[in-house]
Amino acid sequence: MPRPKTHDEALRTRLLDRAGELLSSEGAAALSLRKLAADVGTSTTAVYSLFGGKPALVRALYMEAFRRLGTRLQAVQPTGDPAEDLTRLGIAYRDSALADPHLYGIMFGGHPGFEPDEEATAQARAALEPLLNVIAAGARAGVFPDTTHTMAMGCWGIVHGLVSLELCGNLPPDMDVAATYERALRANTSGWRR
């Protein structure tokens, strides 16, 4: 007896996909509920019934962004050399960010109204598990210190920091970023060597 729902899971994914496209092509400022709904051929109400509002939509994008990052990091095949693996993870991290800078901005840019809750930060941490695994393996092999979490924070810090500086345009335009990035990663890794 009820009217059948058109605000269903399919529409949810279409909204999420289009939101990601808008974000990638025109930036975060251009991501408005009105434009999004019009593009998908529905009304803004859909976003409220399917997500709950704009912050909740951003949250969904946040989760998706970390999911993609985690997938890319998991795809890095271990070589047996923890230091080398660490560098490769860092490069994969940067590739992931450069592949969709605006999505990276969702993860760390801090959108107005959205604060990651516990589940969201758990998703973020889960994406970095390959990093923890490599560092823990290095610790077991005796090349890294036993303070796995401390070292993981340092490594996450440097990859995030460099990528963030690059995306903000804070690096000199004539710099060979890829090479300098890798050099900085290796220096940092060797500093943690036991």
Next chain:
Amino acid sequence: MPRPKTHDEALRTRLLDRAGELLSSEGAAALSLRKLAADVGTSTTAVYSLFGGKPALVRALYMEAFRRLGTRLQAVQPTGDPAEDLTRLGIAYRDSALADPHLYGIMFGGHPGFEPDEEATAQARAALEPLLNVIAAGARAGVFPDTTHTMAMGCWGIVHGLVSLELCGNLPPDMDVAATYERALRANTSGWRR
């Protein structure tokens, strides 16, 4: 014969000060031209005649933020040990960011509509001169490599990255951030040792 100006330099600084206060107390989302003008006792027109619009106001805050950061970094007294100086600079950097997180967000968060122009990025680079000086001194002393700019990027990356992660709430709440931060800084520095 003209009506005397009330949109003068004094009003400009009052607007800038209040904008900084609003930013610090209520965040970037609460910084609206209407509220700002009302607080200062003028109209939104003042912002347009004195700055040129909201992005230009944000630009002024951006310049001010990097000016303050530069002042704090310059206040770090060299010890003669470049590695130690590097750590102290990193701690001063974090202190500066924690002193006003929202102002730090202006520098790297990327506000909608504002892209730093050449002069703004020059101001940003100038603030980091103490970092370059210490690294160059270390290179002259033979403890750091000759690739000063590469190493500077790495060092900026790790301090910015860790501070950024902390401000985003991406670090575990039970972590002793100050100690871990310093540990990561020292590891990174020692990795650059020649």
Next chain:
DNA sequence: CGAGGTTCCGTAACGCCGTTACGAAGGTAT
């Protein structure tokens, strides 16, 4: 097969925002 009822969703309104055009305000020179 049509009427009723229940659920659902698009429209439209509200209060914000940044931006801009315009008319009133105010001091100066005649």
Next chain:
DNA sequence: ATACCTTCGTAACGGCGTTACGGAACCTCG
């Protein structure tokens, strides 16, 4: 005193996120 020129506050415009509401769509039952 009046005319004029600069300056600034008011108000309007389009767009935003959000929400209340009324009509639309379907199933069920007579």
